[in-house]
Amino acid sequence: MTSGNMPMPWLEGLxxxxxxxxxxxxxxxxxLAGAGTGKTRALTTRLAHILITGKAWPSQVLTVTFxxxxxxxxxxxxxxxxxxxxxxxxxxxxHSLALRxxxxxxxxxxxxxxxxxxxxxxxxxxxxxxxxxxGLDQKRWAPRALLAIISRWxxxxxxxxxxxxxxxxxxxxxxxxxxxxxYQDRLRIxxxxxxxxxxxxxxxxxxxxxxILLSYQEKFRYILVDEYQDTxxxxxxxxxxxxxxxGNIACVGDDDQSIYGWRGAEVDNIxxxxxxxxxxxxxxxEANYRSTVHILGAADSIINQNANRLGKTLxxxxxxxxxxVQVATHWSGEDEAxxxxxxxxxxxxxxxxxxxxxxxxxxxxxxxxxxxxxxxxGVPYRVIGGPRFYxxxxxxxxLAYLRVIYQSDDDLAFExxxxxxxxxxxxxxxxxxxxxxxxxxxxxxxxxxELLTTDDLSTGVSKKLAGFVAQVETWKTAAxxxxxxxxxxxxxxxxxxxxxxxxxxxxxAPARLENLKExxxxxxxxxxxxxxxxxVSLVLDALESDTEDKVTLxxxxxAKGLEFKSVxxxxxxxxVFPSQRTLDESxxxxxxxxxRLAYVGITRAxxxxxxxxxxxxxxxxxxxxxxxxxxxxELSNDHVEVQEGQGIxxxxxxxxxxxxxxxxxxxxxxxxxxxxxxxxxxxxxxSGSATPQRDVEAKGNWMxxxxxxxxxxxxxxxxxxxxxGEIADFDGNKLFISFTSAGDKKVLASFVQRASEV
DNA sequence: CTCGGCAGAATTTTT
DNA sequence: TTCTGCCGAG
Numbered sequence: 001m002t003s004g005n006m007p008m009p010w011l012e013g014l015x016x017x018x019x020x021x022x023x024x025x026x027x028x029x030x031x032l033a034g035a036g037t038g039k040t041r042a043l044t045t046r047l048a049h050i051l052i053t054g055k056a057w058p059s060q061v062l063t064v065t066f067x068x069x070x071x072x073x074x075x076x077x078x079x080x081x082x083x084x085x086x087x088x089x090x091x092x093x094x095h096s097l098a099l100r101x102x103x104x105x106x107x108x109x110x111x112x113x114x115x116x117x118x119x120x121x122x123x124x125x126x127x128x129x130x131x132x133x134x135g136l137d138q139k140r141w142a143p144r145a146l147l148a149i150i151s152r153w154x155x156x157x158x159x160x161x162x163x164x165x166x167x168x169x170x171x172x173x174x175x176x177x178x179x180x181x182x183y184q185d186r187l188r189i190x191x192x193x194x195x196x197x198x199x200x201x202x203x204x205x206x207x208x209x210x211x212i213l214l215s216y217q218e219k220f221r222y223i224l225v226d227e228y229q230d231t232x233x234x235x236x237x238x239x240x241x242x243x244x245x246x247g248n249i250a251c252v253g254d255d256d257q258s259i260y261g262w263r264g265a266e267v268d269n270i271x272x273x274x275x276x277x278x279x280x281x282x283x284x285x286e287a288n289y290r291s292t293v294h295i296l297g298a299a300d301s302i303i304n305q306n307a308n309r310l311g312k313t314l315x316x317x318x319x320x321x322x323x324x325v326q327v328a329t330h331w332s333g334e335d336e337a338x339x340x341x342x343x344x345x346x347x348x349x350x351x352x353x354x355x356x357x358x359x360x361x362x363x364x365x366x367x368x369x370x371x372x373x374x375x376x377x378g379v380p381y382r383v384i385g386g387p388r389f390y391x392x393x394x395x396x397x398x399l400a401y402l403r404v405i406y407q408s409d410d411d412l413a414f415e416x417x418x419x420x421x422x423x424x425x426x427x428x429x430x431x432x433x434x435x436x437x438x439x440x441x442x443x444x445x446x447x448x449x450e451l452l453t454t455d456d457l458s459t460g461v462s463k464k465l466a467g468f469v470a471q472v473e474t475w476k477t478a479a480x481x482x483x484x485x486x487x488x489x490x491x492x493x494x495x496x497x498x499x500x501x502x503x504x505x506x507x508x509a510p511a512r513l514e515n516l517k518e519x520x521x522x523x524x525x526x527x528x529x530x531x532x533x534x535x536v537s538l539v540l541d542a543l544e545s546d547t548e549d550k551v552t553l554x555x556x557x558x559a560k561g562l563e564f565k566s567v568x569x570x571x572x573x574x575x576v577f578p579s580q581r582t583l584d585e586s587x588x589x590x591x592x593x594x595x596r597l598a599y600v601g602i603t604r605a606x607x608x609x610x611x612x613x614x615x616x617x618x619x620x621x622x623x624x625x626x627x628x629x630x631x632x633x634e635l636s637n638d639h640v641e642v643q644e645g646q647g648i649x650x651x652x653x654x655x656x657x658x659x660x661x662x663x664x665x666x667x668x669x670x671x672x673x674x675x676x677x678x679x680x681x682x683x684x685x686x687s688g689s690a691t692p693q694r695d696v697e698a699k700g701n702w703m704x705x706x707x708x709x710x711x712x713x714x715x716x717x718x719x720x721x722x723x724x725g726e727i728a729d730f731d732g733n734k735l736f737i738s739f740t741s742a743g744d745k746k747v748l749a750s751f752v753q754r755a756s757e758v
Numbered sequence: 759c760t761c762g763g764c765a766g767a768a769t770t771t772t773t
Numbered sequence: 774t775t776c777t778g779c780c781g782a783g
Contacts, residue, residue: 065772066772066773067772067773068772068773069772070772093772093773094772094773095772095773096773117773119773120771120773139766142767195773196773198773227772230772259770260770260771260772262769262770262771263770263771263772362769362770363769363770364769364770365768365769385771388771388772388773419759422759422760424759424760425759426759426760427759428759429759537773538773555769555770555771556770557769557770557771557772558770558771558772560772561772576769579769579770580769581769581770582769582770597770619768620767620768
């Protein structure tokens with residue numbers, strides 16, 4: 001390299017392995033990067049290095065991530081190093097990059113320009129329609145399961161005509177394959193593609209048009225891939241096609257963090273990298289800059305139980321031994337939540353900010369107990385997860401309106417909104433429209449227009465439908481003379497959609513209105529409605545503020561890539577974690593994936609880690625006995641400390657953690673009136689200052705907090721999470737409220753407001 | 759067409 | 774326990 005003496009300030013602070021990963025730009029490179037080893041930094045620096053040293057132009061480097069968030073982060077870091085904007089770069093998620101290619105060659109794969117992208121909701125509705133058509137009983141065969149089967153086929157790069165007997169599924173006696181075929185037919189007619197198609201269509205495009213593939217192979221002189229362990233077969237083939245034979249491809253991944261096998265990810269892709277790219281360089285990043293010795297030791301003791309791995313040992317970059325991992329057994333799930341929240345408050349008292357703490361659970365139903373406890377004690381928390389922004393009902397409805405205006409033959413969008421808000425048009429009218437449409441081979445919207453000129457509809461229905469069509473026509477006209485944001489505002493208003501939510505008396509209505517506003521903000525960043533619609537389903541993300549000081553509550557899956565100073569991993573019980581269902585469905589392979597999930601959870605912690613289980617847990621409303629997870633016994637004794645004072649004894653089968661005594665049982669329901677949270681809540685309600693609140697609902701006028709004696713028994717009140725209810729009793733600053741849908745709860749007075757004031 | 763009441767199911771979900 | 778989807782009454 002001629003640049004041997006050139007100063008390279010961007011390499012500063014990297015360790016030897018990281019520098020290696022940056023400097024070996026040519027040929028295939030696999031970076032095996034353990035948790036917390038600075039892989040994103042290495043990858044971004046590599047990208048910057050290629051550009052700064054002039055090895056390629058930005059347009060000649062393909063950088064692939066899995067999430068928008070990761071893409072955004074890489075962009076920001078690259079911008080910081082290069083101090084130049086990254087617009088136009090080929091840096092993005094698999095799906096957005098594939099879409100970018102497809103938009104240029106839509107006709108080559110049987111789509112027309114401006115094709116729409118289906119999300120899971122659209123997909124499911126289509127599947128249901130097709131199952132109806134085939135006369136399949138949806139009680140016997142779950143549409144969701146069928147959709148999953150088809151999606152997995154797509155993940156494996158299989159088109160419907162490639163499904164062999166061996167790959168066919170038991171589903172409805174082999175009907176899955178047929179429905180897959182008709183599903184693809186429908187998509188083509190609708191001029192739509194689902195997420196899987198974005199990759200799959202690219203593969204078809206490359207296969208059928210070698211010259212197009214060649215042009216991309218020549219264009220992309222370097223390829224960089226993040227989270228390689230999560231790629232599915234289709235994505236793997238996509239990358240291989242683009243890398244061509246010369247293949248300057250660098251992939252970063254960690255086989256130990258592969259936790260999306262159930263979604264089609266193939267750990268095999270990473271395991272066989274060296275075979276795919278002969279002469280590939282393998283670089284191991286093993287210096288962990290995140291966690292203490294004990295935490296890494298615990299993580300290692302778990303992941304070591306897996307047989308199928310490339311093998312890599314994380315060592316702590318720090319000498320800091322830190323605290324041992326705290327392991328505790330609780331009587332019940334409620335006790336566990338109580339204990340965890342107490343620990344949270346304890347650490348907060350010692351000066352640790354809440355945003356440095358996280359509770360990571362296996363499944364979202366486990367969150368409830370913690371949420372309730374947080375609400376009761378007044379500890380601010382945020383839930384991460386739940387439906388993605390663009391998957392929310394109100395967002396999808398709003399988008400459907402815009403799609404009907406922009407592309408009136410979008411039948412899925414039409415179906416979605418033609419009776420939302422209620423206009424007295426139901427399934428039977430839809431049936432008439434769609435029968436007509438199918439006969440005349442026109443879209444639902446067109447069919448509606450034509451039907452209005454006939455007398456096939458009753459006068460009442462005809463009038464309502466005519467009103468709706470006329471409205472859409474007005475908006476279409478307005479679209480040419482109004483900017484897209486104002487148009488959207490106008491549509492939401494005139495359609496009565498905003499009003500529908502304003503009048504809704506459900507607890508989440510205010511948040512939904514807030515989301516609609518956020519949607520408008522997001523739209524403003526695009527130049528036109530068309531541009532916005534083309535990208536919205538791939539790019540739109542809820543903006544979450546991580547500046548507020550709140551405890552994070554999320555699933556283990558959601559936590560990948562994040563880190564916190566203190567982490568709690570509750571509900572380590574057989575059947576819950578590892579999940580019984582995974583064990584049943586995927587056996588040892590599933591168990592190993594669960595174990596990797598445990599590994600991911602542990603390695604999120606920088607300084608404090610708490611692992612716990614409960615002997616009794618409410619699952620589906622039923623109280624179930626449970627024994628501690630086998631993962632607890634896999635933790636190395638050297639790095640673990642069994643917490644005294646809240647255990648319930650080893651009779652539950654808590655077998656292998658040394659001979660530690662569990663201390664005396666203390667089942668005392670220690671009253672919650674002494675905790676910092678309660679005191680805080682009390683001062684809040686006096687001063688009326690910021691009150692803890694579930695994040696999504698944090699914007700509203702509820703801040704005018706009340707204290708308990710402002711209320712009367714029997715009064716109707718509103719609570720942001722639980723909705724409407726009636727006050728049954730007081731207790732200090734807490735109210736016992738009987739909620740209409742959420743049942744009886746004890747909540748802080750500062751959380752509720754008079755129903756009449758909502 | 760709409761609303762209310764009951765039966766049945768119930769992970770994880772980067773796009 | 775809690776949500777969804779279906780069926781029957783108004």
